[in-house]
Amino acid sequence: xxxxxxxxxxxxxxxxxxxxxxxxxxxxxxxxxxxxxxxxxxxxxxxxxxxxxxxxxxxxxxxxxxxxxxxxxxxxxxxxxxxxxxxxxxxxxxxxxxxxxxxxxxxxxxxxxxxxxxxxxx
Numbered sequence: 874x875x876x877x878x879x880x881x882x883x884x885x886x887x888x889x890x891x892x893x894x895x896x897x898x899x900x901x902x903x904x905x906x907x908x909x910x911x912x913x914x915x916x917x918x919x920x921x922x923x924x925x926x927x928x929x930x931x932x933x934x935x936x937x938x939x940x941x942x943x944x945x946x947x948x949x950x951x952x953x954x955x956x957x958x959x960x961x962x963x964x965x966x967x968x969x970x971x972x973x974x975x976x977x978x979x980x981x982x983x984x985x986x987x988x989x990x991x992x993x994x995x
Contacts, residue, residue: 874898877911887919889932897940907942907949915956927969929962936972953978958988966994 877895884890892914899906917934925931936956942949958972970990976983 874900875911889917889919889934891915891917891934896943907947908944910939910941910943912939913937921961923962926962926964929964930968931959931961933957933959938974950980950982951978952976952982956988968992968994 875895875897877893879891879893879895881889881891892912894910894912897907897909897911899908913936915934915936917932919930919932921928921931923929934957936958938952938954938956940952942951954974954976956972956974958970960968960970963969968991970988970992972988974986974988976985
């Protein structure tokens with residue numbers, strides 16, 4: 874469960890800023906899953922208009938992500954990652970999302986992760 878507060882803001886022209894803060898509250902008591910404070914902040918820029926499908930609302934962004942364990946019996950390593958990515962409107966309220974998450978703190982839980990998603994807005 875991840876209750877959080879998020880924002881999305883277009884402060885100037887095609888610049889977009891988004892971010893959030895919240896908590897990761899696991900359902901289980903496993904040692905490898907801990908309660909954690911989470912936060913992220915991203916900046917991006919729109920390159921195409923919304924109706925330019927399948928590349929509408931094409932935005933490239935860079936996201937900084939934080940996960941700070943606050944309880945649990947496992948090691949309490951702060952994890953900071955950077956995720957360059959993109960999002961585009963495919964048409965009919967379908968969006969394609971993708972990115973590569975790269976940790977910048979040690980110890981590293983992974984070298985990188987490729988992230989992808991297909992989203993339908995209702």
